[in-house]
Amino acid sequence: MEFGMTGFVVAGLVVGFIVGMTGVGGGSLMTPILLWFGINPATAVGTDLLYAAITKSGGVLVHKKNDNIDWKITGWLTLGSVPAAALTLLFLKSIDSDMQATNAVIKHALGFVLLLTALAILFKKQLMAFAQKHAGDHYHLSGRSLNALTVLTGVVLGSMVALTSIGAGALGTVALFVLYPFLATKRLIGTEIAHAVPLTLVAGLGHASMGNMDWHLLGYLLVGSLPGIYLGSHLSGRVPDGVLRPCLSVMLFTIGYKLVF
Structure with a gap:
């Protein structure tokens, strides 16, 4: 178990670093890493959900201080x-x-969501450009229909996250951008993180109640990831997006493909 323990701390450090630097990839990296370590899928998902709830809570505090959260959207x-x-x-x-x-x-759900996440990360710029270009069109919604679609987006994300622990980050951000093209990017990310906390907490505690949880593992991951997130946040923007995104996409796509096929 000695190697396992060190391995999990290092895994936490690496994932924390990438999340801090890009804001993407918590669950989509952590869950596959845990599977690679031989943790069974249900336990990997349950453990990762509580890991996400704890690490993202720190993010909420920072975003709240900078007023980067749209609480109304978070609520819907x-x-x-x-x-x-x-x-x-x-x-x-x-x-x-x-x-x-x-x-x-x-495992199958995980694979499909990873493939979707890889595509979302890869084509994020194009999707955002499309959303902004058509922001003033008839396609842009308002009032009731927008609230209803936001709730529906929540339903889809909620099911995906409870099943796979993935989807809130990359897919949630893209969905929000399409629905709210005029929302500033930092508010978009803050709102997404604020929404992820109650979702991952509820889903994580649900998995824990079914026994899909390894508390020691959670501890090791947190020990590594908290300094990782801190370091990554400070380096954010140093590595060009054009390099980071494709690398992250290819990695997630490969993992997703292996899980599905």
């Missing part, structure tokens, strides 16, 4: 995502007696 997203996460957990609980089935469902 949470209205959809938390109930959806609870229903997804009930579904997992219903097949819980068959551990192999649970792990197979999680």
Whole structure:
């Protein structure tokens, strides 16, 4: 276990560093790393969810201080995502007696969400350019329909996150950008992180109640990731986006492809 312990601390450090630097990739990197270490899929997802809730809470404090959170949008997203996460957990609980089935469902879902995440990261610029170009068109929504779509986005993210621990970050940010093209990027990221905390906390505690949780592992990951996030945040913007994004995309795409096929 000695190597395992050091390995998990290093994994936390690396993932924390990348998250701090890019704001992307918490779950999408951590969960596959845990699978690679031989942790079973359900435990990897459960542990990663609480890991995300704890690490992102720190992010919320910083964003709140800088007034980068749109609480109204966070509220509408949470209205959809938390109930959806609870229903997804009930579904997992219903097949819980068959551990192999649970792990197979999680593994396949994980692969698909990773492939989507890789595409979202790779084509983020194009998606954002499209959203801004058409921001004034009839496609741009307002009032009730916008709130309804925000809740619906929350439902989709909630199910994905409860199943795979992935999706809130990259996919959530892209979805928000398409819905709210006039929202400043830093507010977009702050709002997304604020939404991720209650979602990952509820989903993580749900998994923990089903026994999909390794508390020692969580401790090691946190020991590594907190300094990692701190270092990464300070280097943010030093490495050009044009280098970081494709690398991250290729890595996630490869992992996703392996899990699905």
